[in-house]
Amino acid sequence: MSQRNTGVTSQVVNAHACPVREVLDRVAGKWSVQILVAAAHGPIRFTDLERGIEGISRRMLTLTLRNLERDGLVTRTVHPTVPPKVEYALTPVARELHASLQQLTDWAERNRLYVAEARAAYDIEHDPEPADA
Template sequence: MSVAHTAVTPQTGPCGDDDCGIRDVLDRIGDKWSVLVVVELAKGVRRFRELERAIPGISQRMLTVTTRRLCRDGLVHRTVYPTVPPQTEYSLTDTGHSLASVITDLADWSRTHKPAIAAARARWDAEHPQDSMHTAD
């Protein structure tokens, strides 16, 4: 850069100058609970307790928060039946189904490339012992 150069270099993201919503999507799919709920609902309609039993480790509060976020984002549809106590069912919307197929593709990619990634990590760790993460993968 020359001394006379004073222009600010524009910062563009993966979508160029427009807001394609990638950050919002990554916020949702970067959350493991959201991904697990979407994967479970891809199998069909589930009641709240069915979801809770199908997703090990999720608390009732976290499942409530997660399903609300997914409903707000238009990925999940919530149906409440006027029974005592109220029965609530969750299902994927068309948008949710399209996300489920992307998650499936990502899982397939992960399975396909897992050995290559493990080998690359082993090479890195051997060549850069001071920089290796040494985390359980």
């Protein structure tokens, strides 16, 4: 196959893969997963998300919620109270995604010790210098 044809083929493959990769990058992000899991039990307020997700900054929470809303995974409802009460809830599409995330979370819980042991064994086997050196 000529060099020119190879380039065309890879462009076509990349054109199809890019949207999928973009969606996976969004929903598999560290903060997105935690927000989706936290909101799975019903509407949740911003401050509850902020308190419940360790390590997330207010700005990162705002940006991630905005992106999830833009992607149609979260709805934002502002209640006309003083001060305004804002709640976030999963859309039906996000609820479907949550089922998959729950399976992944369950798998991680079941296999976390196995992974930790495998890492330790790998590190021992591939240690370039003994600890006594």
